[in-house]
Amino acid sequence: MTRTLRRQLPASDTVLLGVGGMLGAGVFAAFGPASGVAGSYALVGVVLAALLAACSAFSTADQARAFPGDGAGYRYTTQLLGPWPGRMAGSASIAGRLAAAAAIAGTFGAYVTPSRPLLGALAVLAISVALDVVGFRLNRGLNWAVVSIVVVMLALVVATCAAVPPPPITNAPDADQPLGLLTSAGILVFAFLGFERITAPGLDEPSFTARRLHLAIPVSLVLVLGVYLAVGYAAFRQLGPTRLALSPAPLLDAVVSADGQWIVPLVTAGAAVATVAALLGVLSGARRTVTTVAKARDLPAALTSDRAAGWIGGLVIAVMLIAVPPSTAIGFAACAMLAYYAFTNASARILLKEDRTWPMRTACFGLGLSVLYGMTMPPFLLATTIGVVLLGSAGMSLYRRTV
Template sequence: MTRTLRRQLPVSDTIALGVGGMLGAGVFAAFGPASAVAGTYALVGLVLAALLAACSAFSTADQARAFPGDGAGYRYTTHLLGAWPGRMAGSASIAGRLAAAAAIAGTFGAYVTPSRPLFGALGVLAVATALDVVGFRLNRKVNWAVVAIVAITLGLVVAACFAVPPPPITNAPDADQPLGLLPSAGILVFAFLGFERITAPALDEPSFTARRLHLAIPVTLVLVLGVYLAVGAAAFRQLGPSRLALSPTPLLDAVTSADGQWLVPLVAAGAAVATVAALLGVLSGARQTVTAVANNDNLPAVLKHDRVAGWAGGAVAAVLAVAMEPSTAIGFAACAMLAYYAFTNASARILLREDRTWPMRTACFGLGLSVLYGMTMPPFLLAATIAVVLLGSAGMSLYRRTV
């Protein structure tokens, strides 16, 4: 099945759309939990996370071309691997995206309303959910503005951190943990969530030819990786791994350490713009997956309606924001999405030749990396992910038998 071409965007706009999708909460908050498990080895873990993101982007792009529409990864996993793997992939995708929404909202609260972070998190979740439900989308000009604001903010952070010598830093003896390299890579997968804005767009969004994506996906990922490496190196330079691991707002603490108090309002504003844009994207992705699962009669029929699915997803994300600290939500979202990418890469591995535009080896590599990173995640995150995936798929199966 070949995707019917719809409205197209120039390559530059395609790249900006992908960059805007990935430069969200990850760059402002993910280095903390990654540093907690690996120290400065997290910068190497970032490169490993980018490798998995690339493989998964290739796989989801091919799946979306072969099976266009909402929840392409879930639907093609069901089509190729069977009902149970599809339900497990759907459970992992929904859980991962809603946990990511909670983490992004928590990051907004920490940066923008530091005196009342939970209030800010729940407020931005309510606004973003309402905007998603009424069909608000970032258009071309707004997306370019988001990318420009966030890029300027991060550029100022990097410049300030490298312009001023760091203060004397006392780290714990075991701050740098080479054995934490793979867990940090798994956590930092969170930093690359959002590439599906260009690899698997909804039917009412612009589509992209395979030729265009063959340029846009690598360029987008290289640009985002370069930004993350620069920001991560700057934050580690000013704070050191121990302090970075404990900071809920590492970029604010980094510029403050670099005598850049005047930058604090600018960094908070940049974080607000980045997190709101990312939150709109992740809530939209969760809603699309929920409706796709419901349309397959694995969830109640009422969730086939976009508005009901959107409000339900926002409510669950709000509960997760209350129940989990942003760093925990980041780890759980990354672990759940690793499970989802394992299924999507597994199904992409056996795509028919006419549906494939990327080599099969990339899907095999993505499957292996997803399993490897997932199995090395902190035990409580791995256990929680396995429980959610199994219970979610079992619940879907039981519901399916009753309809």
């Protein structure tokens, strides 16, 4: 079964759509928790995270062509591995996306309303949920504007931090921890969430030929990786691993450290644009997954409504915002999405040959990396993720038996 092609975007727009999907809150916040576990080795960790993102992008692209529609990994895994693995993938996907939304909203609060970060986070969440449930989407022009604003602002940050010598930095004796490299890679997977905007679009979104994706996926990932390495280097140069790990808004602190107070308003504006765009994308993905699971009768029928799924998801995200800081939400989102990518790569391994446009080895490699990174995550996050996935899948199964 192959995707029936719908409207196509130019190659440049396809690449920009992928870049815009990934260049959200991660560049503003993910290096903090990654630095806390690995120090400057997090710069290597971001390369390892990009490797897993590439394998997972290849897997979801092939599966989306074979099984077009909303719900992504939940549907693929159910079709190829069975109902129980599908429910586990669905639970991981929903939990990961909701936690990612909480982290993104929290990042908005840290950068845009630093005096009252929680209030700012809750406000942007409420506005974004309202926009999502009424069907607001970033069109071609808005996507170009968002990417242009964010890239120009990040270039200013890198240039400012590179132009001024860093102040004397005192780090903890064990600030750089090579043993934390894989853990940092797992956390930095958060930085690449959003590639499914081009690899697994919904039925009402533009689709892409296999040939187009063979260009767009590698190019967009390489561009995003280059941005992350440049920004990460600039932040580590000005702040050092210890201060970076403790900062709720590391790019603001980095430019202030480099005597760049004049661009603080630009960084704030860029963070606002990037986080709102990323939040809209994550909320849409979570809502689509919830409605797909509900239509398959693994969740209550009331959740087949976009409005109900959107507002209930927003309520759960608000509780997360109040209960945990953004750094913890980033870690949990990454851990849950690692579980999700393990299932999607595992299911991609058994696609029929005629449905495959990328080598099967990439899916095998993606499965191995997902498990490897996941097993090195902090024990609390790993245990919470396992609990959520098991309880979520068990709850879906029990509900299915009652309907």
